Amino acid sequence: MAEHPAYPVGLRLTGRRVVVLGGGQVAQRRLPALIAAGGAIVLISPEATPSVEAMADAGEITWERRRYTEGDLTDAWYALIATGDGEANARASTEAERHRVWCVRADDADQATAWTPATGHSEGVTVAVLTTDVKGRDPRHTAAIRDAVVEGLRDGTLVARHHRARTPGVALVGGGPGDPDLITVRGRRLLAEADVVIADRLGPRDLLAELPPHVEVIDAAKIPYGRFMAQEAINNALIEHAKQGKSVVRLKGGDPYVFGRGMEELHALAEAGIACTVVPGISSSISVPGAAGIPVTHRGVAHEFTVVSGHVAPDDERSLVDWPSLAKLTGTLVVLMGVDKIGRIAETLMAHGRSPQTPVALVQEGTTAAQRRVDATLATVGETVRAEGVKPPAVIVIGEVVNVGLPAARAPKPSRPS
Incomplete structure (x- = not known):
């Protein structure tokens, strides 16, 4: 087994028995994802951290306050073994092998039948990274790769455009006070996916230079006491481009609803039947x-x-x-x-x-x-x-x-x- 890389797969655990042995720090880190996956989780441990105990108190998991005994993995689909008792871990691992239960061992990965990848999430996508070097596993390296990919997806520096038909619409994005680093993660991601950007002068202008060449940028600069694009014209531009099936971002300075006339634009879009997402921004x-x-x-x-x-x-x-x-x-x-x-x-x-x-x-x-x-x-x-x-x-x-x-x-x- 040690000579071959792990085969990546996504487990669908909704409503299925998941057994966690040990209520320490490993369980505390792993339980939230198992809960989110909908597993019917049974924790077997005489003790638990305050955070794990709070999960039990909230009814998210069932906690049996005792040590592992033979038969605890019966009917389980997935097991996480993370106790401080090496002998108990080995016995539980043997039981998992016998019952063909996918089993992760926190103390000895080589004896496990499954490994937990470094995972992260971005807008409905789970990024999971596993090493292919079974003899030189480096969890920190895989976590660093995971972090780089997820951060890139979130801030828009790693663009993976949707290829299936997208629902056209408008996003009113608060760009923050001016520093391009102060736009929200979601705002930057939507900006990276836009077909059309209608930008205010007070928005983070440096981000516009990062847009791909095909993105149409419309200057809606409202220069004080000088030239300006009438609000009605801005509303019409938003509606027109959205009706053409394009993804439109209205990039505004600060927050759309703090003296930003965002609600006026939202009303105009609603009257035209255009879907709209509002992304709050850091107010100046x-x-x-x-x-x-x-x-x-x-x-x-x-x-x-x-x-x-x-x-x-x-x-x-x-x-x-x-x-x-x-x-x-x-x-x-x-x-x-x-x-x-x-x-x-x-x-x-x-x-x-x-x-x-x-x-x-x-x-x-x-x-x-x-x-x-x-x-x-x-x-x-x-x-x-x-x-x-x-x-x-x-x-x-x-x-x-x-x-x-x-x-x-x-x-x-x-x-x-x-």
């Missing part, structure tokens, strides 16, 4: 301050934080923000899209009771290589923005947490795309 309201060394909350300093849009001034009749109430809060105020209105916002907050000395930080191009931070107070922020030439996109943080973060020399630096 939290991530950009964090990248600049500012926590939006800190024990003993702020018990709440409020995120508001500053795209219209406080005295504008279109504003839906209750600025007088915000001025009375003692926590952190995060303002998005408010660079050109920050002077009037500061005046309004001070007029309703917020101290002129309240710290303010403006973080421009947060999480990107161009990130910079400019500090001020409510009394000086309007003039500081003009003097320092702060431009959108910038996240504005108002509150005592501005002074809690690390000094600039020690603050974490944004990652650079490779």
Whole structure:
């Protein structure tokens, strides 16, 4: 047996008897996958780790608190032998051989009739890696190969496109605050599988360069105070390409539902009968301050934080923000899209009771290589923005947490795309 490689196969264990001998760390690692496979699992062990015991308490497994005895593997389809008693392991392995039960031994793989591969999962696919070198088995090497394959499938660097007919539709993907490494795993995978990408200016633009040549990229950049693609045109483009049977990704900055008009696009797609998936993204309201060394909350300093849009001034009749109430809060105020209105916002907050000395930080191009931070107070922020030439996109943080973060020399630096 030792001269031939193992034959890979997938066991279908739903409703079938699975026996696990030993309730230690090996069982703790292996049981979740056996439970997910639907096996009727019987654990035989006088003791178990707290995690394994919790599985028994939840009814996921049946736990018989005793040692192995002859006959425990009767009618079993699969057995995992992982006790600390070598003699008991050998007897159980012999019983498994006699009853033709596929058996994994944690203490002696060469005496087992089955090996557990290094496995991982990505969107309905299980990746299982087994070594073919039976004399030089290296579990760490197979695990490393498994990790590389799964990570590549998840982040889109290893693209395996579907060849059967796919259901056309749209994915509203939150791309995060700008650093391409901060898009979610699912978002990057969907981007790698797209036929059409309709991208915002604030999305992670570096990822577009990684797309295959056949992918159509449509620039839906909404440049402040300049050219823009009307929202209706964006909606129509999403619908048109999806109806052509294409996989469409709407790549947005931050999160689709945090001042991203994602719900408007979702409604338009629903009215057109287009299937849509929403992939949340890391919001700049939290991530950009964090990248600049500012926590939006800190024990003993702020018990709440409020995120508001500053795209219209406080005295504008279109504003839906209750600025007088915000001025009375003692926590952190995060303002998005408010660079050109920050002077009037500061005046309004001070007029309703917020101290002129309240710290303010403006973080421009947060999480990107161009990130910079400019500090001020409510009394000086309007003039500081003009003097320092702060431009959108910038996240504005108002509150005592501005002074809690690390000094600039020690603050974490944004990652650079490779």
